[in-house]
Amino acid sequence: MEGVERFVDATTLKTESDVERALVCDSVFGRVRPEQKKQFVLALQKAGHTVAMTGDGVNDTLALKAADCSIAMASGSDAARNVAQLVLVDNDFASMPKVVAEGRRSINNLQRSASLLLVKTLLSIAVALLFIATPWQYPFQPIQMTLISAFTIGIPSFVFALEPNRERIRGRFLGNVVVRSIPGAICSVCYILVANIAGYYLMRLDYEQVSTLCVLLTSWIGCNLVIRLSMPFTAIRAALLVVVVGGTAGACLLMPNVFCIAPLTPGMWLLYGIVATISAVAFHALYLKLEALHAARIRRAEQGFASD
Structure with a gap:
């Protein structure tokens, strides 16, 4: 994956400025809490971007609801499917084009x-x-x-x-x-x-x-x-x-x-x-x-x- 060498442990991101700087410099984020996912979406929107979010678990619902375009899998949790704007019934992201x-x-x-x-x-x-x-x-x-x-x-x-x-x-x-x-x-x-x-x-x-x-x-x-x-x-x-x-x-x-x-x-x-x-x-x-x-x-x- 392009930019995989630029990764960050999300538990080290303590302030809003840390999040904004990491979104510019890094590509891969690990150990991200649900509220941090939403924080990522809001930070990108604040920078003028149109943000898409995909997920299938309860921990993704906050970010799915905040995103401009939210996509969930049919095999995911009920909460994710209910919040998402689009549900892929075949669980195949190749349908997106x-x-x-x-x-x-x-x-x-x-x-x-x-x-x-x-x-x-x-x-x-x-x-x-x-x-x-x-x-x-x-x-x-x-x-x-x-x-x-x-x-x-x-x-x-x-x-x-x-x-x-x-x-x-x-x-x-x-x-x-x-x-x-x-x-x-x-x-x-x-x-x-x-x-x-x-x-x-x-x-x-x-x-x-x-x-x-x-x-x-x-x-x-x-x-x-x-x-x-x-x-x-x-x-x-x-x-x-x-x-x-x-x-x-x-x-x-x-x-x-x-x-x-x-x-x-x-x-x-x-x-x-x-x-x-x-x-x-x-x-x-x-x-x-x-x-x-x-x-x-x-x-x-x-x-x-x-x-x-």
């Missing part, structure tokens, strides 16, 4: 799905508050939100949730989700404002035409977010993008009356093309900037823990 892989798949995929849902939530709140203070009618009808939710949130979330993913979990869940959601929400609110101003005051469009532009532009930003979350592309992710784009376009072309989609005039096509191009460039630039800042913050935090 599969457990970790499943946890990574669940958390990473949930982060991507939650980003899609949070964009819609932030957009709905911002637009609702915005249109209270403006003279315009709310730009979306319920059936239109169903179309947007189905193809830019529901189907992608379903695929992302079931896809294999063994990437290492970095950062905190909420921070990762918010960083990916903010660019889509900001760009969506901005282009809705532009579409209403240009549509009502410059092109003299009616409500149905402006609403149609808002639906198409919202779907467009949703597609761009799906692209970002799908990188690097695989066969499944490429097929998902085809379904998202094709499904949205097909619903608008084949069932315009169902989803209250007005026919596009040349002026609407021109406005859509300009706003869609600008919003796509702004979205990807903002997404990359926030992602880089968030990644740098995660690296600084990891380096701080490593130095501790």
Whole structure:
């Protein structure tokens, strides 16, 4: 075992400073009392580490309860099994890589799905508050939100949730989700404002035409977010993008009356093309900037823990 030559008799550790120094300098600890095991866990947590503890006896329960991740064996004592967060029913620690892989798949995929849902939530709140203070009618009808939710949130979330993913979990869940959601929400609110101003005051469009532009532009930003979350592309992710784009376009072309989609005039096509191009460039630039800042913050935090 690596570092086996650095061992210490725990009965010689009398003070908290002795424990902290031994945890840095030594690798193997013998004759450790139950309360000392808990003291080791707390000292490591104080230094900024995430601590895992495994054990099967009553003398391990204090440390198991204090650890961030506690693992017990099914053949161990009842006290250890009841306190531990995870019990290996086959008593084989070789099962842990599969457990970790499943946890990574669940958390990473949930982060991507939650980003899609949070964009819609932030957009709905911002637009609702915005249109209270403006003279315009709310730009979306319920059936239109169903179309947007189905193809830019529901189907992608379903695929992302079931896809294999063994990437290492970095950062905190909420921070990762918010960083990916903010660019889509900001760009969506901005282009809705532009579409209403240009549509009502410059092109003299009616409500149905402006609403149609808002639906198409919202779907467009949703597609761009799906692209970002799908990188690097695989066969499944490429097929998902085809379904998202094709499904949205097909619903608008084949069932315009169902989803209250007005026919596009040349002026609407021109406005859509300009706003869609600008919003796509702004979205990807903002997404990359926030992602880089968030990644740098995660690296600084990891380096701080490593130095501790």
